[in-house]
Amino acid sequence: MTFGQLRLDGVSRSFGTANALRGLDLTIARGEFVALLGPSGCGKSTALNCLAGLLPLTEGSIWLDDTRIDGRPPEQRGFGMVFQNYALFPHMSVRANVGFGLKMRKVGRAEARRRIDEALRLVQLTEHAAKFPAQLSGGQQQRVAIARAVVLEPPVVLMDEPLSNLDAKLRLEMRMEIRRLHQTLGLTTVYVTHDQEEALSLADRLVVLREGAVQQVGTPEEVYAQPVNSYVASFMGYRNLLDVTVTATAGPLATVEGDGIRLTGANRGALTEGSAKVAIRPEDFVVGDGMENALDVTVEIVEYHGRELSVSARLGTGMPVYFRTDKRLAPGDTVKIGVPAERVLVFAP
Ligand SMILES: Nc1ncnc2c1ncn2[C@@H]1O[C@H](COP(=O)(O)OP(=O)(O)OP(=O)(O)O)[C@@H](O)[C@H]1O
Ligand SMILES: [Mg+2]
Numbered sequence: 001m002t003f004g005q006l007r008l009d010g011v012s013r014s015f016g017t018a019n020a021l022r023g024l025d026l027t028i029a030r031g032e033f034v035a036l037l038g039p040s041g042c043g044k045s046t047a048l049n050c051l052a053g054l055l056p057l058t059e060g061s062i063w064l065d066d067t068r069i070d071g072r073p074p075e076q077r078g079f080g081m082v083f084q085n086y087a088l089f090p091h092m093s094v095r096a097n098v099g100f101g102l103k104m105r106k107v108g109r110a111e112a113r114r115r116i117d118e119a120l121r122l123v124q125l126t127e128h129a130a131k132f133p134a135q136l137s138g139g140q141q142q143r144v145a146i147a148r149a150v151v152l153e154p155p156v157v158l159m160d161e162p163l164s165n166l167d168a169k170l171r172l173e174m175r176m177e178i179r180r181l182h183q184t185l186g187l188t189t190v191y192v193t194h195d196q197e198e199a200l201s202l203a204d205r206l207v208v209l210r211e212g213a214v215q216q217v218g219t220p221e222e223v224y225a226q227p228v229n230s231y232v233a234s235f236m237g238y239r240n241l242l243d244v245t246v247t248a249t250a251g252p253l254a255t256v257e258g259d260g261i262r263l264t265g266a267n268r269g270a271l272t273e274g275s276a277k278v279a280i281r282p283e284d285f286v287v288g289d290g291m292e293n294a295l296d297v298t299v300e301i302v303e304y305h306g307r308e309l310s311v312s313a314r315l316g317t318g319m320p321v322y323f324r325t326d327k328r329l330a331p332g333d334t335v336k337i338g339v340p341a342e343r344v345l346v347f348a349p
Contacts (some may be wrong), residue, residue: 004065012060013043030188035167035207038210045192077156080158094144095120099151114276139174142174246273261317277343
């Protein structure tokens, strides 16, 4: 099946009086890799299950080009699904698990064998084909689930936190594998995760959700560098979130004060006065004298991260500040740090 785009139009789902998903509008182009990102309970799985046809919509519609599909049962949509909990058939071998969907679709034997072999090769499980799920590691089971979904060469693959149970190394490996599968098979992928690094590294576009509502849709670069509000910023690694008051504005800049500090930053909330929130990424601070937005801090905790140190420090007022540096700092050191105004984002509270 080929299509141009998959479109969600005001897709909503409530459970009783709770709105798990509120009016999701999203157009996904064929071949695109879209990540749904947000904390636990924000509606990611709900959105994916609505797409898959496992959950009826309360409102809205879903379209493949000009065909409305939200009334169709899952099997008629034919989307591939990788569940977080794998959901493998325990009494079937790896090969039979991967081939199950092909059998259901009455794909010929030779053709099925060819496709299963190819899928097993892609997820590097060829030598485990005869094993049963209980004889596999979690990561191997996860790869069986992925092979089972992609072997059908579905028009759209939906993945719900498919790497959540893997160790750090395997997670990185499988992340690349998933991106490679997406590219080589020309898939359209909707990928659910709460891990912003995973979303940033995998997806062409990110959809950031909060309590069922979209906060921002954009490329990784856009969402990372230009979060639209302090919620998205905090999710994108802007670990320093300070409550401040706007005291002056000048063009695109706002000067803010609070708790003994005074900073000039990019006015992202079109603010003129009043309370605001400032977001600064730890890696945007620089240690040294004579910098913009200079702060005097006392180092408290130093974490080793290879080339860099991750430092927790405090201002004179006791307010915590987090920064990264390649300077060898130690607890108790007092240093000056600064940050360019364009890296200080000022949002409405
Ligand atoms: N069957 C259900 N009945 C009632 N409430 C539900 C049901 N399924 C989900 N919810 C609620 O809807 C909201 C969104 O749930 P959802 O599973 O989509 O979250 P999520 O973003 O996938 O979270 P997680 O990262 O923890 O998997 C939650 O508040 C959840 O409690
Ligand atoms: Mg979920």
